[in-house]
Amino acid sequence: MASEQPTLAPPDPMTLWEGGEDPVAGQGDALLRVRDLDAAYGKVQILHDVSITVHRAEVVSIIGPNGAGKSTVLKSVIGLLKPRAGEIDLAGMPIGGLRPDQIVRHGLGYVPQGRIVFREMTVVENLEMGAYSVKDKSRLRPLMDDVFAIFPRLAERRRQMAGTMSGGEQQMLAMGRALMGEPRLILMDEPSLGLAPRFVEQVFERIGELKRAGMTMLIVEQNAVKALSISDRGYVLELGRNRFTGSGAALLADPRVRRLYLGG
Numbered sequence: 001m002a003s004e005q006p007t008l009a010p011p012d013p014m015t016l017w018e019g020g021e022d023p024v025a026g027q028g029d030a031l032l033r034v035r036d037l038d039a040a041y042g043k044v045q046i047l048h049d050v051s052i053t054v055h056r057a058e059v060v061s062i063i064g065p066n067g068a069g070k071s072t073v074l075k076s077v078i079g080l081l082k083p084r085a086g087e088i089d090l091a092g093m094p095i096g097g098l099r100p101d102q103i104v105r106h107g108l109g110y111v112p113q114g115r116i117v118f119r120e121m122t123v124v125e126n127l128e129m130g131a132y133s134v135k136d137k138s139r140l141r142p143l144m145d146d147v148f149a150i151f152p153r154l155a156e157r158r159r160q161m162a163g164t165m166s167g168g169e170q171q172m173l174a175m176g177r178a179l180m181g182e183p184r185l186i187l188m189d190e191p192s193l194g195l196a197p198r199f200v201e202q203v204f205e206r207i208g209e210l211k212r213a214g215m216t217m218l219i220v221e222q223n224a225v226k227a228l229s230i231s232d233r234g235y236v237l238e239l240g241r242n243r244f245t246g247s248g249a250a251l252l253a254d255p256r257v258r259r260l261y262l263g264g
């Protein structure tokens with residue numbers, strides 16, 4: 001007898017879906033739903049009918065070549081770029097076209113590409129900035145303790161100016177700052193880009209810890225092997241369109257994906 005429970009994954013977890021169809025759209029407990037998104041810079045249209053779904057407690061990766069539009073998807077979701085067309089819902093609430101500060105208040109965290117921190121501020125001050133949307137200021141201390149538990153290095157460096165820290169430490173700080181807003185979902189743009197190998201490992205370990213703690217994440221990554229290895233599902237974008245989607249394992253195993261994006 002067929003189960004009445006909606007399934008989160010496509011029936012066969014090793015199935016790869018091609019083209020614009022999003023096989024999990026409408027299934028399960030979708031926290032973020034991006035449907036047929038078009039986005040443009042001026043007259044130049046970059047995204048064409050992009051669809052992406054992230055369920056609660058899922059880690060989903062977006063991979064694809066340089067210029068595919070990966071960052072543009074995240075910028076559209078967080079409200080830095082107004083969508084031309086399409087729908088963006090967070091927990092069933094339409095957020096497409098809202099301002100970034102409004103969207104942050106709806107529970108979205110954003111770690112932009114290039115580990116942007118306030119260089120002339122200390123670690124603690126940077127983390128406090130991340131909590132600007134938290135109304136109950138008595139939450140600050142426990143939130144910061146949670147961040148320090150995940151990133152002990154930040155606790156050691158709490159009085160240090162962010163600009164004087166290593167690239168890896170700044171990336172941890174950028175991630176910690178996003179956590180301070182008590183997000184329901186965190187968007188991360190290239191968290192490992194340009195980091196020394198041991199920091200790359202650490203960043204992915206921390207993402208794994210956040211996942212085990214139940215955090216929902218949408219990650220854009222150049223390091224597709226690492227990203228897909230820790231992801232429940234992934235989307236491959238090419239020239240601003242959905243190209244493939246499937247489980248992290250299915251994408252890692254597919255010869256076309258391997259040849260095009262995984263260097264083998």
Ligand SMILES: Nc1ncnc2c1ncn2[C@@H]1O[C@H](COP(=O)(O)OP(=O)(O)OP(=O)(O)O)[C@@H](O)[C@H]1O
Nearest residue numbers: 041044046064065066067068069070071072073113
């Ligand atoms: N502010 C902007 N103004 C005009 N064009 C832009 C702007 N930002 C990005 N683009 C263009 O949009 C396209 C998609 O860029 P996007 O940054 O989304 O790609 P990406 O997949 O994140 O690439 P990368 O892997 O290099 O980070 C590119 O052709 C880029 O040149």
Ligand SMILES: [Mg+2]
Nearest residue numbers: 070071072113
């Ligand atoms: Mg990018």
